[in-house]
Amino acid sequence: MSAITIALGGAVAASTAGAARSTSGRSVAKKSAVQVSTRNATVCRVIQDVTSSMDVGSSIDTDAEMRRRMVQMDTAKTLRKTIDAMGGTMIQDPAAFVSTDFQRAVTTGLFASCAALVARGGVGIEMAGDGGDPAAWASLVGSGLLAYWLSDLGTGVFHWSVDNYGSKATPVMGGIIDAFQGHHKYPWTITKRQFANNIHTTCPATMCVTVPLLLTPGLAPDTCAFMGVFCSMIVLSQQFHAWSHMKKSQLPEIVVKLQDLGVLISRKGHGAHHRPPFEGNYCIVSGWWNPILDDNKFFNKMEKVVFEATGVAPRCWSETHDFDVEEEAPEGWGKEYNL
Ligand SMILES: [Zn+2]
Numbered sequence: 001m002s003a004i005t006i007a008l009g010g011a012v013a014a015s016t017a018g019a020a021r022s023t024s025g026r027s028v029a030k031k032s033a034v035q036v037s038t039r040n041a042t043v044c045r046v047i048q049d050v051t052s053s054m055d056v057g058s059s060i061d062t063d064a065e066m067r068r069r070m071v072q073m074d075t076a077k078t079l080r081k082t083i084d085a086m087g088g089t090m091i092q093d094p095a096a097f098v099s100t101d102f103q104r105a106v107t108t109g110l111f112a113s114c115a116a117l118v119a120r121g122g123v124g125i126e127m128a129g130d131g132g133d134p135a136a137w138a139s140l141v142g143s144g145l146l147a148y149w150l151s152d153l154g155t156g157v158f159h160w161s162v163d164n165y166g167s168k169a170t171p172v173m174g175g176i177i178d179a180f181q182g183h184h185k186y187p188w189t190i191t192k193r194q195f196a197n198n199i200h201t202t203c204p205a206t207m208c209v210t211v212p213l214l215l216t217p218g219l220a221p222d223t224c225a226f227m228g229v230f231c232s233m234i235v236l237s238q239q240f241h242a243w244s245h246m247k248k249s250q251l252p253e254i255v256v257k258l259q260d261l262g263v264l265i266s267r268k269g270h271g272a273h274h275r276p277p278f279e280g281n282y283c284i285v286s287g288w289w290n291p292i293l294d295d296n297k298f299f300n301k302m303e304k305v306v307f308e309a310t311g312v313a314p315r316c317w318s319e320t321h322d323f324d325v326e327e328e329a330p331e332g333w334g335k336e337y338n339l
């Protein structure tokens with residue numbers, strides 16, 4: 001009972017922190033937040049002292065967890081209200097950016113199937129008695145590199161299609177289309193998503209390719225390696241994309257190095273996609289294909305073919321992009337989940 005009262009006290013204090021923020025500015029909010037955690041820390045000490053001679057360890061854990069959740073829920077609710085009151089912009093729910101067990105499972109399944117495909121390529125060389133032949137292994141590695149190079153082109157075509165055609169209401173692809181199109185107004189959201197949360201959307205469809213391939217008898221080792229690398233790059237491209245939207249200071253050193261070397265799409269390379277005329281730079285693995293496709297007006301030609309065949313014009317022919325782009329997350333957004 002006392003624990004519940006204490007938990008409510010913590011939640012009220014957090015709520016006060018939010019209220020102070022909305023009326024008196026950020027510095028006040030910061031100070032109040034510190035007061036909340038200090039208060040809870042004190043409370044924890046008192047409980048532990050009282051029960052230290054009793055065998056109720058598990059109930060202490062439960063109470064602490066409940067207190068933590070109540071404070072967290074209340075802080076999130078207050079922050080969302082504050083953000084809404086500040087600008088009237090779309091409210092993004094931070095809870096929707098946290099990876100779920102399902103998202104982790106589907107992501108793990110996809111990468112396991114890709115790894116199994118590459119491994120099958122190696123096993124295939126051994127089984128064929130070519131294990132000692134450097135040319136066989138060079139061919140396998142070459143297939144992987146070719147897949148990496150072509151995956152950039154694959155993401156370009158895919159990105160172009162979901163940016164320009166369909167809507168949230170489109171069957172099967174609606175969610176992905178909505179996410180890509182919304183990304184142009186809220187580029188910051190991609191930088192806040194946890195790993196599995198960000199990349200899981202393409203995993204089920206990609207597994208529809210990798211799993212049947214794994215079960216197909218008689219595949220050449222090079223084909224296995226190519227498809228394993230290609231499919232994993234297609235899925236990972238969404239993470240490379242997220243990194244290209246982040247500041248260098250927010251990224252691991254190795255990622256910055258790979259971006260600088262041109263192995264991964266750079267901030268500058270992808271930034272051009274978000275600037276007028278908004279009709280190119282769709283590739284998001286390495287970006288090597290962007291100048292090739294854009295200089296040759298590849299997508300423009302594709303758009304004309306689609307228009308002549310179906311009468312459907314791409315969004316980039318008419319979209320004005322006259323909305324305010326939110327480059328940065330609202331101050332304090334997602335803090336309760338360390339986003
Ligand atoms: Zn786009």
Ligand SMILES: [Zn+2]
Nearest residue numbers: 183187241270
């Ligand atoms: Zn982007």
